[in-house]
Amino acid sequence: MSGLIFTFQEIGQEIDAIGALAKHYIDKDSESVLENLRTSLDLIQFKPTDTVWRWEIPRKTPLTTRPSLGEYEAKQVGSKPHVVAEMTCIWMISPQRTGNERKAARFKLGDLASTVVRLFDADIPATDRSKEEGDGGEEPIAEWHMEFGDAAAPGCYFHVQVPWKQNVPVPRLPTYAVSPLFAFEYVLGELFQHSWSRDAVVPSNDMKTWRSIQLRRLKAVLEWQRTVLDRPGQTGSPWIALKHEKPKPELLLSA
Numbered sequence: 001m002s003g004l005i006f007t008f009q010e011i012g013q014e015i016d017a018i019g020a021l022a023k024h025y026i027d028k029d030s031e032s033v034l035e036n037l038r039t040s041l042d043l044i045q046f047k048p049t050d051t052v053w054r055w056e057i058p059r060k061t062p063l064t065t066r067p068s069l070g071e072y073e074a075k076q077v078g079s080k081p082h083v084v085a086e087m088t089c090i091w092m093i094s095p096q097r098t099g100n101e102r103k104a105a106r107f108k109l110g111d112l113a114s115t116v117v118r119l120f121d122a123d124i125p126a127t128d129r130s131k132e133e134g135d136g137g138e139e140p141i142a143e144w145h146m147e148f149g150d151a152a153a154p155g156c157y158f159h160v161q162v163p164w165k166q167n168v169p170v171p172r173l174p175t176y177a178v179s180p181l182f183a184f185e186y187v188l189g190e191l192f193q194h195s196w197s198r199d200a201v202v203p204s205n206d207m208k209t210w211r212s213i214q215l216r217r218l219k220a221v222l223e224w225q226r227t228v229l230d231r232p233g234q235t236g237s238p239w240i241a242l243k244h245e246k247p248k249p250e251l252l253l254s255a
């Protein structure tokens with residue numbers, strides 16, 4: 001795959017910022033999930049260079065929102081069903097060093113980088129929700145996967161997939177630079193149409209950090225797409241050009 005490179009520091013800042021900004025939207029029983037995600041990330045910094053590690057929010061302990069009481073409908077607040085979102089993720093990452101430093105400053109994505117969002121009826125207790133396929137638990141109302149493709153991926157590098165009962169892998173819907181934390185904000189914006197839109201414009205140090213990271217990444221992806229489309233000598237479909245392009249590993253690094 002492209003093997004996009006991130007810095008440990010910036011991902012850690014993302015976790016801290018969204019944890020502070022979204023604390024009133026996170027279910028009390030999953031308040032420690034982001035803290036555990038941050039701790040596991042910090043530990044991987046000390047692992048040997050180029051070894052591959054699983055960085056994740058496991059499905060058994062998802063990051064869960066408080067119930068959305070129909071707030072996903074901007075014009076019909078109170079709509080049913082009331083829902084909660086459970087978010088999990090798996091990134092295979094490998095520490096990268098330029099010398100003999102004890103802590104790695106950067107990591108490279110491996111062959112799996114997926115964030116999964118599942119919506120459940122809020123009236124279904126967390127203990128009754130499905131935690132793995134075939135466990136007999138209540139299945140989600142909706143589910144989508146926000147992913148990075150590998151080198152042989154037939155769809156866009158940044159894409160979203162919806163699992164179907166027949167396991168048909170299309171459509172692969174194009175999206176932007178989706179870290180698990182970015183994906184969580186996307187969920188908040190969908191489930192809490194008014195309140196998150198209001199809270200997301202309140203000035204704070206955490207919002208300043210969050211905005212700086214996400215704005216730079218979004219601009220980098222949009223500029224990369226523009227560069228692909230403006231490449232001299234192209235005569236075929238612009239969409240196919242974007243679909244087949246893979247970014248350079250340094251795409252999302254700060255200057």
